């Protein structure tokens with residue numbers, strides 16, 4: 001059984017915004033958006049922490065860090081749940097001016113290991129509130145499921161950014177996500193809000209599903225859709241394979257321009 005830990009007050013982080021990059025559909029651009037939006041915010045002088053909460057550890061590898069790194073976020077979550085108040089400082093690594101809380105495949109076990117723990121949805125939140133460095137933003141890369149890891153991210157977050165692949169726009173997936181979100185909002189985190197949908201892998205030569213886009217606007221409001229679209233850009237893939245963000249790889253690439261514009265739009269929205 002887990003012990004009940006008092007929730008610490010945030011110190012010196014009045015302005016720190018925690019943003020979950022989430023949608024349960026795989027391959028939507030969550031990891032690419034977490035990494036390159038964080039890098040764009042870095043370019044704009046913001047202090048950013050990236051948190052990899054996906055057992056696939058794609059974000060960890062996209063920053064050139066081994067997915068076998070120890071300790072990682074799994075160890076901090078375990079300690080927080082089963083032993084005593086944990087700190088994230090010991091597991092943070094810095095790459096290209098971005099701090100990263102890395103993940104490993106072990107993280108997959110959390111879903112099962114937390115089943116018997118009281119307050120299992122709220123393990124991550126105190127860890128983030130105890131952070132000592134004064135970050136402007138924490139961006140959380142969520143796994144493609146609505147399991148305990150994503151729920152922990154949503155309970156800890158102020159805002160959600162939801163990347164959607166422009167060609168497919170999975171309306172059903174969005175609706176089911178929003179139903180979960182309503183429950184989390186009601187029961188666990190009344191302060192959370194959807195900042196917006198970001199259309200990714202946009203190619204103007206391919207027809208976007210305009211009807212679905214219209215429905216999305218109708219259901220959630222036009223202001224919930226970022227006017228910056230992230231174009232399909234192979235440099236984003238190549239950068240990730242090299243273990244760097246798009247600005248470090250090629251700051252003139254369309255991917256760099258799009259993510260910089262997205263960061264500016266995001267800051268203007270807040």
Ligand SMILES: Nc1ncnc2c1ncn2[C@@H]1O[C@H](COP(=O)(O)OP(=O)(O)OP(=O)(O)O)[C@@H](O)[C@H]1O
Pocket residue numbers: 025026027028029030031032033054056058142143144200201202230231232233234236237240
């Ligand atoms: N704008 C883009 N242009 C070209 N390729 C992209 C773009 N955005 C993402 N990709 C590629 O599409 C694939 C899926 O993207 P990504 O890994 O970011 O999605 P994800 O939502 O994190 O996936 P998962 O749900 O599996 O975690 C990756 O290979 C990535 O490099």
Ligand SMILES: [Mg+2]
Pocket residue numbers: 030031032054058059141142
């Ligand atoms: Mg991912």
